[in-house]
Every structure is written in structure tokens, then in C-alpha cells.
Amino acid sequence: MRDLMLPLDDRGLAYGDGLFETVLVRDGQALLWEAHLARLAEGCARLGLPAPPRAHLDPLPAACGAGLQVLKLVVTRGSGGRGYRPPAEPEPRWAWRATAFEPAPRRWFAGVEVRLCALRLGRQPRLAGLKHLARLENVLARQEWDDDTIAEGLMCDSEGYLVEATAMNLVWLRQGRLETPLLDQAGVAGTLLAALDAETSLQRVRAEPQRLLQAEAAWVCNSVQGVWPIRVLRDAEGAVLRRWEVAADDSLRRLAHPLLGYPVEPDS
Template identity: 90%
Template sequence: MQDLTLLLDDRGFAYGDGLFETVLVRDGRALLWEAHLARLAEGCARLGLPAPPRDRLDPLPAACAPGLQVLKLVVTRGSGGRGYRPPAEPTPRWGWSAAAFSPTPQRWFAGVEVRLCALRLGRQPRLAGLKHLARLENVLARQEWDDDIIAEGLMCDSEGYLVEATAMNLVWLHAGRLETPLLDQAGVAGTLLAALDAETPLQRVRVEPQRLQQAEAAWVCNSVQGVWPIRVLRDAEGAVLRRWDVASDDPLRGLAHPLLGYPVGPDA
């Protein structure tokens, strides 16, 4: 049997008491690096953890192998305390890993099918927006389907309002304006979403899934995969709720992909 003593002793492993970032790295250069570190610093402040020092973090992208890599950075409260009571002066642990990554261009240009999830996200403003380690809700939501045709599942909160996809943010075009769910009660404030908001204003709204069905176009996106236009929206039982045509000159992809070094069009 493998010795798990160190893992069991760590509060991140035992309670999800920590944070993580997944960063796209291209030939040693991290994309949206400042946004990732800003979210990590905010998360540490909200959880009451000392943030890892910048002089230790900044060299990490250059240590990744050439090509396209995903750098995963994990910070936990470390060990100590008793039960749920954390140590008064935590000694955080942090570490990183990198793995080669290949995106799926077909999803950029042909679009994807998504479905609504039955699982509802609990509301907790103290954690809303953070990329914390306690992601069991997302795991259970992703467990709802195993059909590879479905690329993502869309999740609502306990009150029935749209929040996000299981691993991506959600954006749609309604009445000529770009909208995205409010993330003040649940969900992850994505770094690509923030970058898009800096390029063109996104209206934060608290709406039910019916609003999405009324949209002229819709997308899921994150800082690793890029932008996937939604082609088909299904309910939790698989029935089609809405279909969209996917534009070859997709406006959201045109804004997002240059930030990630991904092509804007299929012939690029």
C-alpha cells in the first residue's frame, strides 16, 4: 500500500482547504499570467493564507517544456490545526506540475453541444469567484453524462439561476449585448472572462436558463480551451432546447483567441 501520510496530513487534501490555477503556457511564456496571479492572491487573502512569493512563481512558466503546456499551481493551508479548526499561523504548501496540452480546434469552429445539469451549486458569497480546491459539486455534475457528443454541462445555483459550465464560463448574446452570469454567489471568475470584459463590456446578469434559450448566440470559454460556440443546448434528459448556427467569423473567438495565441479562423 502506498504511504499517504503526507497527503492525509495536508488540509488541502483533507478538506479542500486551498486554491489552484491552471495556466496555458506557450514555449515558456504564460498566457494571462498576471490575471491568474491576481486571482490566486485574492483567493489567499479571502482564505487567510500567505500567498506564495512572486519571485518563486514568476520563473515557473520558463521551467515548462517547449510547446503548449498546462501549468497547474496548487496552494494549500498546509498541515496543523485540529479537525476543521485551522492553525492560527498557517504554513502553506504549494507546488506545481506541467503537462503537454493539445486543444480541439473542431470545437472552436464547428461548435459544441452542451446540456443543463441537474445538480445545483450551493451559494456561498465568501467563496464565489475563487478557484478553490473543494470542487465536488463540479465533479458530481460532470458525472451526469458520459456521451462524448456533449462537451460541457451548464450549472445553475440553488435558486435556479445560471452560473457557469462545469469547467468553463458562459457568455451569450441577447438583444445585441453580451451577457454572462453574475458570480457573486457561486462559480469561478475565469481569467479569460475577465480579459474579454476588458476588451468589450460584458453585462453581469442573474437569470434563469430560459434567458439563454432566447439568445442569438452562446459560448463557453476558459483560459486553456479558448472559446467554444454552443451549437446545441439540451436539457438534463437530453431533449433539444435550442440550436444555433455557428458563425465562421465568430466575434467572441476573434477577441479571445489572440490573447491565447490560438487561431481566430479555420484557415489561420
């Protein structure tokens, strides 16, 4: 299954009809594995397709080999149906690959610059939270800049509310509370975000970018890269909207990085 060639009539290839997971694996041990499998199972249930058997998935991390790897798992509805109409009894395909990974420690400790994206995410509550294959909005948003000093782009929905970054979730500290955007209309419910929610009280809010400007600190995070504190926020034209001092003792990194096996302090 690892090197499966998808036929042209595969619905994942043709329509984005499927899901994927990207899992950090360290020496054959998957980090946040249960959270990834739970999100995949929920996504399959919501899309109405059978999930891959757990007995087939559990051996995958060990097969990734030594070192730090990213395991990408793709599940599609398979072939069949007529046009957009799916088959009554789908026969899903799934495939995986492992890629050697090197994180960016400087971004953990020195912080990053991010920008607001001009692209707006469409609202669709039936897909909100899922890591589905139809990611053209993210691709177009990521095309908005090619400056390597900009690490991420923050996206709002069609109503102007913050949702997420192009490949990461967004968290900020405001009036002593950790807040993160509601993901009930758009966006991906990240596994690291879910783990952080279990560790501390994340307030899920519907917020415009102005609320972010009032924050004492802000971060982007995911289960592969870890936590990047935001140092500079720019608008879609490049003008600086806000600067933050990056704390040496970062509270969110202290919560998140032990879950991923990443250091909390520089050179630790």
C-alpha cells in the same frame, strides 16, 4: 516542490482548504499570467493564508519546457490546526506540474453541444469567484453524462439561476448585448472572462435558463481551451432546447483567441 508528496494531515487534501490555477503556457511563456496571479492572490487573501512569493512563481512557466503546456499550480493551507479549526499561523504548501496540451480546433469552429446539469450549485458568497480546491459539485455534475458528443454541462445555483459550465464560463449574446452570469453567489471568476470584460462590455446578469434560450448566440470559454460556440443546448434528459447557427466570423473568438495565441480563423 514540483513532486511534493502531501501528508495525510494536509488541509488541502483533507478539507479542500486551498486554491489552484491552470495556466496555458506556450514555449515557456504563460498566457494571462498576471490575471492568474491576481486571482490566486485574491483567493489567498480571502481564505486568510499567505500567498506563495512572486519570486518563486515567475520562473515556473519557463520550467514547463517547449510546446503547448498546461501549468497546474496548487496552494494549500498546509498542516496543523485542530479539526476544521485552521492554524493561527499557517505554513502553506504549494506544488506544480506541467502537462502537454492539445486543444480542440474543431470545437472552436464547428461549435459544441452542451446540456443542462441536474445538480445545483450551493450559494456561498464568501467562496464565490474563487478557484478553490473543494470542487465536488463540479465532479458530480460531470458524472451526469458520458456521451462524448456533449462537450460541457451548464450549472445553475440552488435558486435556479445560471452560473457556469462544469469547467468553463458561459457568455451569450442577447438583444445585441454580451451577457454572462453574475458570480457573486457561486462559480469561478475565469481569467479569460476577466480579460474579455476588459476588452468589451460584458453585462453581468442573474438569469434563468429561459434567458439563454432567447440568445442570438452562446459560448463556453476558459483560458486553456479558448472559446467554444454552443451549437446545441439540451436539457438534463437529453431533449433539445435550442439550436444556434455557428457564425464563421465569431465575434467572441475574435476577441479571445489573440489573448491565448489561438487562431481566429480556420487554418490560420
